[in-house]
Amino acid sequence: MITIPEELLPADGRFGSGPAKVRPEALDYLAMRGDVMGTSHRQAPVRDLVAAVQTGLAELYSIPDGYEVVLGNGGSTLFWDLAVSSLIENRSAHGVFGEFSRKFAKASAAAPFLDDPAVFEAQPGSAAVPEATDADVHAWAQNETSTGAVAPVTRIGDGLVLIDATSAAGGMEADVSQTDAYYFAPQKNFSSDGGLWFAFASPAAIEQAERINASGRWIPASLDFLTAVKNSRLHQTLNTPAVATLLLMEDQINWMLAQGGIGAVAERCRTSSGILYDWALASEFATPFVTEPEHRSPVVATIDFDESVDAKEVSRVLRSHGVVDVDPYRALNRNQLRIACYASVDPDDVRALTGCIDFVVGELGK
DSSP: OOOOOGGGSOSOOBOOSSSOOOOHHHHHHHHHTGGGTTSOTTSHHHHHHHHHHHHHHHHHHTOOTTOEEEEEESOHHHHHHHHHHHTOSSOEEEEEOSHHHHHHHHHHHHOTTSOOOEEEEOOBTBOOOOOOOSOSEEEEESEETTTTEEOOOOOOSSSEEEEEOTTTTTTSOOOGGGOSEEEEOSSSTTOOOSSEEEEEEOHHHHHHHHHHHHTTOOOOGGGOHHHHHHHHHTTOOSSOOOHHHHHHHHHHHHHHHHHTSHHHHHHHHHHHHHHHHHHHHHOSSEEESSOSGGGBOSSEEEEEEOTTSOHHHHHHHHHHTTOBOOOOOGGGOOSEEEEEOOTTSOHHHHHHHHHHHHHHHHHHTO
16 A cells, blocks of 8 residues: 655645635635525525625626626536527537537537537647637637646637636636626636536627527526526526525635736646646656647646556545545546646645655556
8 A cells, every 4th residue: 555655745635627626714704604594595695695706706807898797507517508598599610629618519519499510629638719600609618627728718700709618717817808608617716616607798698699589489497598697687596596606606706806816816827737737747757638838728737647657546546645536537538637726726735746646656666
């Protein structure tokens, strides 16, 4: 049995790509605000909480005038179905470069009332952005969580631009004006539980949803973007929201703003991932999975191991010492580790993780 010396271990061993590490201070805040748990989400205390989260997000990303912070029940997976139902008018175009960007394209292709989507695909480990087409929606991920690759956020075509920012929001900067729905779930950089989706929505996105709604298309209420907009303007959701998620998110947003805002937090994430990439490039057995430096994620680092090292065994030993959730995305089936460098992760803990990996690999080689 391999025993990692205690002095090598990180202070906090949570490196999961989602759900992600929650700061202890946020958990203390959650306990302190227990008075709103189990109360009506239609009354002032919970609606004020929703409003505080909306205001904080708008400040964090300096969203343009006219844009709205919209939220709803579910997560990013539900948002794809919502977009298919009430934001894509006729046809979408997708950049696909991993499992999550692929899932949105598949959801669009399955809709019987939409034309087949245009799909622009790159191999995992690189990035793909759709070319400008006649589609009324162009969609891709800013950060592909499954592979640790990033793509630029920029306006393409004449239709709406929908950016999946689930693992990017709160850890990467973005010009929201280049998008019409910059959407995400809160269980990654925002260190919350799941159960909700958020989107920075442009007036054009809301207008397109209104046009689709008026066309007579049947849209379930839970997948109707306009229903979410109307409820969000009242600082509520269609159904009961995850109040604990909102409380954790409120504390995380306030912490981010206190750090100096999204620029400072993004720099913290770049520092953490830079430690990993520099270590891998100097290693005899590891290398960054994403070969092009400009495509390497600052928030999710994927590191390949050569065949002489069993990454699964390394992960197993780490887990036995409380260093958890560094396994690769299952569908990739690669000999690698996937390490979250989200906002709550301390760069010093990332540095300690590299020392632990070196130690375990050395012991396995004996």
